[in-house]
Amino acid sequence: MREWEGSVAFITGGAQGIGLGIARALGERGVRLALADVDEAALERSRDELSRITAVEAVRLDVRDRAAFASAADEVEAKLGHVTLLFNNAGIAPYSPVSELGYDKWDLALGVNLTGVVNGIQTFLPRMIERGRGGYVVNTSSGSGLVADASPNVLYVTAKFAVVGLSESLRSAVARHGVEVSVLCPGPVATDIVRNTLAADEGVGIGLGGSVREAVEAYLAGGTDIDSVGEMVVAGMEAGALWIHTDDAVRPYLEARMAALLESIPVPTA
Numbered sequence: 001m002r003e004w005e006g007s008v009a010f011i012t013g014g015a016q017g018i019g020l021g022i023a024r025a026l027g028e029r030g031v032r033l034a035l036a037d038v039d040e041a042a043l044e045r046s047r048d049e050l051s052r053i054t055a056v057e058a059v060r061l062d063v064r065d066r067a068a069f070a071s072a073a074d075e076v077e078a079k080l081g082h083v084t085l086l087f088n089n090a091g092i093a094p095y096s097p098v099s100e101l102g103y104d105k106w107d108l109a110l111g112v113n114l115t116g117v118v119n120g121i122q123t124f125l126p127r128m129i130e131r132g133r134g135g136y137v138v139n140t141s142s143g144s145g146l147v148a149d150a151s152p153n154v155l156y157v158t159a160k161f162a163v164v165g166l167s168e169s170l171r172s173a174v175a176r177h178g179v180e181v182s183v184l185c186p187g188p189v190a191t192d193i194v195r196n197t198l199a200a201d202e203g204v205g206i207g208l209g210g211s212v213r214e215a216v217e218a219y220l221a222g223g224t225d226i227d228s229v230g231e232m233v234v235a236g237m238e239a240g241a242l243w244i245h246t247d248d249a250v251r252p253y254l255e256a257r258m259a260a261l262l263e264s265i266p267v268p269t270a
């Protein structure tokens with residue numbers, strides 16, 4: 001069993017959804033929490049809740065803003081201490097028919113779901129390496145980052161596949177520095193990600209609409225609750241797992257993908 005008490009965690013998207021579930025699980029274990037989110041009302045609510053069990057700092061942060069990321073890191077570390085647990089969790093669920101794709105949609109979808117992860121890593125990883133005391137990075141992807149057929153949504157799948165690849169490569173690259181890496185690949189989780197996506201849309205039209213939105217929200221509402229996900233993340237970290245899953249929904253898709261990949265590889269000739 002690893003001891004997390006006294007550590008400092010920086011969690012993007014930490015005031016709601018999966019981020020809040022992770023924050024609760026860590027807070028119960030004595031971890032000091034830095035919650036970063038674009039939703040100021042959610043930040044205030046979550047800070048008030050979690051400050052009853054641990055030290056909490058809340059910072060408004062758009063993960064696409066690199067300068068703001070650096071400022072938030074400086075502010076948090078001055079108040080809580082050095083960040084050794086990084087959770088690049090902030091994300092949206094963009095959707096667009098391929099016939100309506102445009103650069104503005106790509107920029108927003110990849111900016112939050114992929115560049116936001118890169119910005120978190122580039123902000124905190126050099127600090128972890130320089131201090132030489134190790135650390136842990138957990139990047140939130142999706143089951144759709146492992147199998148495209150599970151979600152034929154090119155904006156979302158592109159970013160989530162990239163986060164998986166980034167995490168797998170990073171894990172090997174930073175092991176010698178004592179930094180561990182996991183990637184969270186959740187299935188349906190009961191969050192407000194659809195609403196949050198619409199709030200972040202900035203008029204570029206990547207939100208679900210009408211009956212499709214209702215169906216997706218109903219699907220998510222029947223998924224795993226955020227507190228259970230938070231406990232799954234901590235359990236995965238304690239096991240040093242590369243991939244952390246919340247259910248087995250992608251198993252048949254993943255089995256089919258792996259079989260097809262292996263079948264596509266030429267058999268060497270004698």
